[in-house]
Amino acid sequence: MPIISVEGPKVTDVEKKRRFAQDLSRAAARYYDMPIEKIILLVKENEPENVSVGGQLIADL
Amino acid sequence: MPIISVEGPKVTDVEKKRRFAQDLSRAAARYYDMPIEKIILLVKENEPENVSVGGQLIADL
Amino acid sequence: MPIISVEGPKVTDVEKKRRFAQDLSRAAARYYDMPIEKIILLVKENEPENVSVGGQLIADL
Amino acid sequence: MPIISVEGPKVTDVEKKRRFAQDLSRAAARYYDMPIEKIILLVKENEPENVSVGGQLIADL
Amino acid sequence: MPIISVEGPKVTDVEKKRRFAQDLSRAAARYYDMPIEKIILLVKENEPENVSVGGQLIADL
Amino acid sequence: MPIISVEGPKVTDVEKKRRFAQDLSRAAARYYDMPIEKIILLVKENEPENVSVGGQLIADL
Known part of the structure; x- marks a missing residue:
């Protein structure tokens, strides 16, 4: 039941x-020494106006 | 101020x-022995193409 | 594969x-209309100096 | 690479x-004593029917 | 009930x-136009062997 | 600045x-078509008494 969450652009x-x-999922199955069936992945997609790096919105770069 | 987040389908x-x-919220109020007013819940709804189990997208199952 | 995460004190x-x-897990199985075996729970325990409400550390209340 | 995530209404x-x-980002740069360029922010916007306080949906308040 | 989570070193x-x-908390109260009492903060402290940037563990930098 | 978080056992x-x-990090750099330097990873390690599958604590399995 390891869970991978990824935050990034769409x-x-x-x-x-x-x-x-x-x-x-393969990398996690190897790392945890578990069958791949146990690995869950959630991909989260963020709008560029909702992410900033260094205080600057991605939408403004 | 305990916070429950739930990730699942819409x-x-x-x-x-x-x-x-x-x-x-009731279960958390009991567990933490706090008034229910303190319990916050966030429900997150994921698209089936953004979740995988065992390396397979839910959208493909 | 719904995932419940809870943040609260130890x-x-x-x-x-x-x-x-x-x-x-029972509440989530009912909500998602899935077998309970699919429900994953993570309980996260936070130190009172690492949580604040209204700008005040819990450790200071 | 400190990461700030904020959950709230749109x-x-x-x-x-x-x-x-x-x-x-400025507050985090000061706290971690790192250049502001290292600070990442994610703002998450939740629908009022997907958040509850005290067991009541925000949409119902 | 906006929630700020911060991930960084201890x-x-x-x-x-x-x-x-x-x-x-003040910045969030201003942004959401809510009283500061509603703002919750969780600070998460990570070991340098559990964080990587560019595929390199912080513990190895 | 994509961020990968992984929850699993120690x-x-x-x-x-x-x-x-x-x-x-390599897989994410390829997926997002970004240099690997942009990819951040957080590994979270959970105690078996703080994780359950199907309503059963991992510590009890």
């Missing part, structure tokens, strides 16, 4: 999501 | 949300 | 944790 | 977001 | 925590 | 952490 290509889910 | 029935909020 | 009574895990 | 005024990002 | 000076809690 | 082997950080 990605619309579902094929990339499939590969990302595979890559992260 | 539920559209607001009546179910009302009951869920009651159930979780 | 509770040392494991029997209370057992009941809390049961209460929350 | 705010549509982007100028307020700019100032909020500045205020939080 | 800070042992409680006086700095007091000021940080004040700074963040 | 792993004491730092060499495994190094590899895990590399694996996850």
